[in-house]
Amino acid sequence: QTSVNSDNTVVTITFSEAMTNAELATNYALSLSGGVGTLSSTIPSAVLQSSNVYSLTFSLSTPPNGSEILTVTTNNNIVDIIKNRINYST
Numbered sequence: 265q266t267s268v269n270s271d272n273t274v275v276t277i278t279f280s281e282a283m284t285n286a287e288l289a290t291n292y293a294l295s296l297s298g299g300v301g302t303l304s305s306t307i308p309s310a311v312l313q314s315s316n317v318y319s320l321t322f323s324l325s326t327p328p329n330g331s332e333i334l335t336v337t338t339n340n341n342i343v344d345i346i347k348n349r350i351n352y353s354t
Contacts, residue, residue, distance in 0.1 A: 266336065272301075272328055275308075275336055279316045285341045287313045294322055295335045301328030 265278040275294075277286075285291055289308045296303050301324045308320035320336065343349055 268334060272324060273321060275320050275322065275334060277318045277320065277336065279318070279344075281344050282316060283318075284343050284345070286318050286338075287311050288341070289320070291339050291341045292320060293337045293339070294320070295337075296324075297333050297335070299329045299331035299333075300326060301332045302326040 266275060268275050279286065289311045292308055292311070294303055294306050294308065304323040304325045308322050310321040312319045312321075338350055340349055
């Protein structure tokens with residue numbers, strides 16, 4: 265599950281189980297499509313963890329107009345406790 269806060273500075277990802285390496289910002293890639301907003305960086309500036317919830321901080325160099333779609337992807341370094349990788353199709 266994902267959600268973005270109201271001031272467009274944090275995207276929260278909730279995993280259904282404990283994950284390994286999900287607290288490392290370099291394991292995420294951010295992209296923005298649509299609208300007029302642009303990301304300052306494609307890597308989160310910080311990741312905070314609380315249980316299975318990870319809050320990725322990001323910033324925009326151009327303000328959004330509300331039509332943007334933020335996409336978060338991960339590399340293969342984020343795995344669950346038995347080393348299964350994230351399944352994006354589910």
